[in-house]
Amino acid sequence: MDFDLPKDDDPRRLDVRAWFERHPNPTGRELFAAGYVVPHWPRPWGLDADTELQLIIDDEIKRAGLPAPSSVNPVAINNCAQSLLTHGTPEQQARFLPPALSYEEGWCMLFSEPSGGSDLGGLRTSAQREGDHYVVRGQKIWTSNAHTSKIGVLVARTDPTASKHAGLSQFLIDMDAPGVTVRPIQDMTGAAHEYNEVFLDDVRVPADRLLGKEGEGWRLSNLQLQTERAALSKPGAVWGQGPSARDLVKALIQTGHIDDPGVRDEAAQLYIEGELLRLLAYRALTDRMNATPSGPEAAVRKMLAAPHGQRLLDLAKRVQGQGGLVEGEEIFPLPNESRHLFDNWDYAFWFSPAVTLGVGTQEILKNVLGERLLGLPRDVDPTAKGPWIDTQRPELKPAN
């Protein structure tokens, strides 16, 4: 065990830094070619990097003033593209990975549906095989970046007579294909829209866009969500991004609010939690490097990180008093190197109710933990067994 982070004069760091000095404005393709987009992936995609090298590259990308690759094309880099290494054909790897990892083709996840976000396995969008195509019909919702993506990772039901989980498959579809319609959803922040509805009306998807085999959709989706949970549990308040407790304490000291004993105590609690989340994130990185698979442990961290982020932003908002209720007035010092909308305290606060909802609600995460890590009995799900089609009684129609 060794908590020492790579030092400023670490030789590998100097190498990376030199590369960025030679490439002050690197294109995505240059970054990808250098192996800096997914350093921990095997070659030729990444550098087979160990934890230290991964952290060094993260640092140096930040230092060069560039956004983290995971924030440029998050769905591909955090969640889905890795599935192509294990389940994709060589043709799929060659077609999809280079543009995804070069930031040239944005990806989005077509998972949630209006009938039920948490109960992903009950989804209704169908993909019916017709010759060398599948025809997709249905509706997706809460799709981040649908409007800017070229590729959608779709989970759809290929076999309605199988049980709810067994009948699902994954596809890589073109978001500009005929029949795909994207409609933005305005969220409660009132700022730029983050989410979309996606309507899929008889979208024809070539059969070679199937990822893995028919029926593997549930397993693949779960793996991808777990990786996402890992990515989202860094100490930043919003999905691991945005202000951290360190930023909060700094701002409270700067504004003098730290002198209020109640604020001081809350800030200390948040600071301690934030540091522990940071340690857990580092450990997860070590585990990933040691090829321990990203499992329900990621759910632990997301379970901890999401309410931590909410409480952190809540305190920042409270100390602003009435002034914090006026939109657009940023009266609380921004974190250093603010680059993302999430770095704005005000936006992050109004966005924060989402973090215990997205990518597994807090309730679902606790179920996963209780059942998979502690071995407690599973929740009752009368629709889990038997043909999915039999569970589609009309009285089960959702309220919204």
Add this chain to the structure above:
Amino acid sequence: MDFDLPKDDDPRRLDVRAWFERHPNPTGRELFAAGYVVPHWPRPWGLDADTELQLIIDDEIKRAGLPAPSSVNPVAINNCAQSLLTHGTPEQQARFLPPALSYEEGWCMLFSEPSGGSDLGGLRTSAQREGDHYVVRGQKIWTSNAHTSKIGVLVARTDPTASKHAGLSQFLIDMDAPGVTVRPIQDMTGAAHEYNEVFLDDVRVPADRLLGKEGEGWRLSNLQLQTERAALSKPGAVWGQGPSARDLVKALIQTGHIDDPGVRDEAAQLYIEGELLRLLAYRALTDRMNATPSGPEAAVRKMLAAPHGQRLLDLAKRVQGQGGLVEGEEIFPLPNESRHLFDNWDYAFWFSPAVTLGVGTQEILKNVLGERLLGLPRDVDPTAKGPWIDTQRPELKPAN
């Protein structure tokens, strides 16, 4: 709506006070004869008292230095005796009420069993009719005052082929009958024991000790528990008794701990909650007077009061630092007019984990509220329907 409490010169108060001046050391029988033990009951047992008179009598009993009747014979006065008014025969009323309400015969509740405290309906103690007697076999646990009681209110299964709730009946049994054995349980306070196990080995109970009809045991027990929940939700930290938040604030001011801003804030929260619990208790009293039946509303108050009491005692303990960990040193000022073990801050703290367990665990109370007051779907209970006897599979044997 009128929150004014009866004043010091209220004529009815003066009457009551005069009675206590004439009877400085009243016997239970004198108090009962005066109607002061259960003032809100109909005559001849009580005085048909309205809320105000009830409160006046409560006050004056306290003022006379006497314990509250509900603390002298709680099971009779808070819970069970009232059932005789509605479900008892005239003979049962005549036999049991006068000694119970005169403090001459203590009562205890033989409800919980080792196989499941929360799942009362699943109890296993049987009462089998044999001629003009029932023969009772089984074991009870967590029986307060079993060792000092003359009468036990027993719930037992008279029909194992009925469903779990339908097969239960209630009896008034003699605690000194052959076959009744009481064994004390030492609780974690280490002080005087509060609870007992009660073994019932072929106890013969005359058939006229059946309360109400066979099969009414579940309904009677639930009513009695609801009344108990009402009684237990006054602002005192332990079952409505013991120190209240008012006492806490007073003690914190007296010891100077109130100057710690963190303590001050917590104390204010507790004080506010305590006052609101007091108001809810008064309202419940009004409701009772207005003959609104004591329903799940009592569960609301107990749900609020129990953790409130725990947090109140927790703060009192924390401000004592290491000194609070030494048994027997009462370094925190006792509430005024301390009469009960619960009034001892130290004892009350170590006892306090019990208050979210007894008389409906916190979890059960929330179920009751969610299901009965909010109308949310019931929890799954595979043993609820069908003959109780079929649910007794050996693998369901409890761990303890």
Add this chain to the structure above:
Amino acid sequence: MNFALSDDHRMLRDSARAFLDEEVNLQPLLKRGATVEQVDYLGMWGKIAELGWPSLIVPEAYQGLGMSCLDLAMILQEMGRALLPCPISGALAGVWSILKGGSEAQKERLLPMAVTGDLKLALAVCDADGTCDGPASDARATADGDDWRLNGSKAFVVDAAAADMIVVAAENGGRRGLYLVDATAAGVEIELLRWRDTTRQLCNVRFANASAELIAADDAEIWPWIKDRLLLVLSAENAGGLQKVLEMSTEYAKQRMAFGRPIGANQAIKHGLAETFGLVECSNAAVLYAAWMLSEAQPSASLAATMAKAYTSDAYRKATHQNIQVFGAIGFTWEMTNHLYFKRARANAEMLGGTAELRSHVIDLLMREAA
């Protein structure tokens, strides 16, 4: 002594609810950029004036109905429940200011107009840093013969843009007093704030040598009396909204299916809502108690009002957050009303002092009582 609501109070409450159910439609607000203007903010004033709500607390001597704070609370809770967009909060604050601070002549001149709805008032008492307690103030009053002149500014003024006249807390000679300005007078500039709670209108007001009338030269005895009532208004709104939000969440939890059953069958949801039920019960008790104490001018009225605001603010915040969590992602959209309640709860919690400040004041009051 009787802790149950009287039939009269029930009727008052039920008729207010029926009216608001019928008249308030928040749908137009559920579009980004929409403001109270889109939901008949001023039209609503006319309607409630017809019902006589502005006259409730005005004594009969000034043509009002002379009702008590407890009566008023019945209606305030319903306004909070409906998130009624209407300049009634400002009006109440203004009326109380004149009632407590004004001369007999001022009351006779102004209150009858307030009763009919012809005079809309507002109260400018907060400074830019959010403090509302005197004597310091961002606004200063100076004598100008018999007249007065105001300079400086006030912040977070509720309903100022709709008001015909504004009562302003301004400093003169080390004391804070109350002054009345015409909202349209020269030297009075009103700026709408982009207040997150879009069901309400808050403003900053700036004064450049604006002509004003003296209400009271020193508000040290007056402001606490007014503030207690304003705390009651916020508390009652909180309690009313809280009740509504519990109903929304509960209804949704019964209908929304996941894993083959309503989500409300899950203890995670069921127990959370049971806890909120407890918050509702306590909030209602807190509000009714404070309202009664104020009605009866009890010595502990200030304590009761402070407790009510502190308690209901925390409860409302908690429940409105839970309301989004229960609805899931759909509850996070601008198209649903969930966020309106969430924002109202956040905003109310900061107005007239945050909960920590109020709780500290509770202890102050208790120590004063104990001493």
Add this chain to the structure above:
Amino acid sequence: MNFALSDDHRMLRDSARAFLDEEVNLQPLLKRGATVEQVDYLGMWGKIAELGWPSLIVPEAYQGLGMSCLDLAMILQEMGRALLPCPISGALAGVWSILKGGSEAQKERLLPMAVTGDLKLALAVCDADGTCDGPASDARATADGDDWRLNGSKAFVVDAAAADMIVVAAENGGRRGLYLVDATAAGVEIELLRWRDTTRQLCNVRFANASAELIAADDAEIWPWIKDRLLLVLSAENAGGLQKVLEMSTEYAKQRMAFGRPIGANQAIKHGLAETFGLVECSNAAVLYAAWMLSEAQPSASLAATMAKAYTSDAYRKATHQNIQVFGAIGFTWEMTNHLYFKRARANAEMLGGTAELRSHVIDLLMREAA
């Protein structure tokens, strides 16, 4: 950089667990009135001395094993898990005091005896009001030729009654220093406290002109170094106990039936235990980080130790209370171990400063760093 435990550390931990599983039997404590004497408190010392645990942190120069705080943490967690009743905490505190404060001669004389277990030490640093930070002190030292005399008292001294010698923090001339007394010497009186955590022995110690040896005349630089290590000991105990308590609750929730299924099928229980799992993960991280920082003498070691104690104390308290709630009434009895963990958690939380005090210190340290 590597955040995983090494194989050596795992082995150390596993062998400690195996030993303690075998040797510690708390059953005799589950009777009212029983004390550590009934569970082989002193005998256990002999056994762990054979294993070399008292020698772990003593440098090789004094015949110790010269291992690090991180190595030690492996064993401390297991001791906390087992609630090991044994005077090891006092011994560690005493050794660290001499190691940091003593002269070379003192180290050479005393530490080898501590290594073999022949010398049991304790550290008397708290005053009756619970404070442990200098310079004020209930005990005073006065020079008596080359010798020193102690008068006054110390409170809450861990393992004092078992100790052969006690290091005492006492005041002389406005500075607090460390002095060594023979526990059996004239003028030293040791009183057992009725400490609620019956797995541990705490004492008050009174001095009446007791003869003492000077360790260090001023502990201003020494005590913080010792304290950080004692915070680590408590934190590691907390984390170990927390893990055990989660296992207990989880196991019980799987077996105990109600309403026809294991109680752990209820989300109220399941989600609560999931949250505790999170507390366990964070507590372990906090302890390992603090242990590593102390091992490496990192500048932020004090911050890490303070954070670990504050975090694990709250977590342990929460989980031990939950552990009683999950077990239900049976978990509230003296016959079960649940209350032992509950009481240990409560007691540890108050030792060397409550969590609020420690958290305030965290901010102090951060502000010092920022300045």
